[in-house]
Amino acid sequence: MQITTSGLKVTVIAQIITINGEDRNVSAVSTSVAPNAETYLYLNADGSLDRRPVLGGHGYLAARLSTNATAITSSSTASGSLTLATTGATPTAIPDPGGQLQIPINSMAVFEGFVTAFEDDAATAQAYAVRAVVIQIANAATTSLVGSALVTAYEDTAGCDLAVTADTTNGGLTVTATGATTTNLSWVCSLKKVAQQSI
Secondary structure, rough: OEEEEOOOOEEOOOOEEOOOEEEEEOEEEEEOOOOOOOOEEOOOOOEEEEOOOOOOOOEEEEEEEEOOOOEEEEEEEEEEEEEEEOOOOOOOEEEOOHHHHHOOOOEEEEEEEEEEEEEOOOEEEEEEEEEEEEOOOOOOHHHHEEEEEEEEEEOOOOOOOOEEEEEEEOEEEEEEEOOOOOOOOEEEEEEEEEEEEEE
């Protein structure tokens, strides 16, 4: 979701965002945020956004906007699933065509969730619990992990692996899966992203 500001007026630009694996087309909305205050933007079922001064109520929380005397910040939460098929042991980045793993400049995000891999004949299964914090300052090249990513593996198949690194090309997170030789694995990456941006 793209957010622009003019003074203390905030404009959320219409675009498609993904919620629980479903694409939603979000309409544009403009709102004013008083100094030293905060407001909440909620996504309705029809794609419209509502401004509310307090947290709570119906709809999906799309963004929290807060101000102080000199800056405006925004925060958002999103989740979705990415997929990959492997037939060998070559490390392969899980494709992210919608940019779910990317973050904008001047922002940070916490990614948390699971990556699973299931063999086509249901003979083996792999699962990885993932937690990582990413920060981007001036551009994609400045993207880095804060500390080390935590990956806990639960594996049936020797040689399978999962790596989580900073994406310094697109700005965000790269999740790289390694399958097993002559083994057909279907991978699903389901990570929740909690992001905050200084705007």
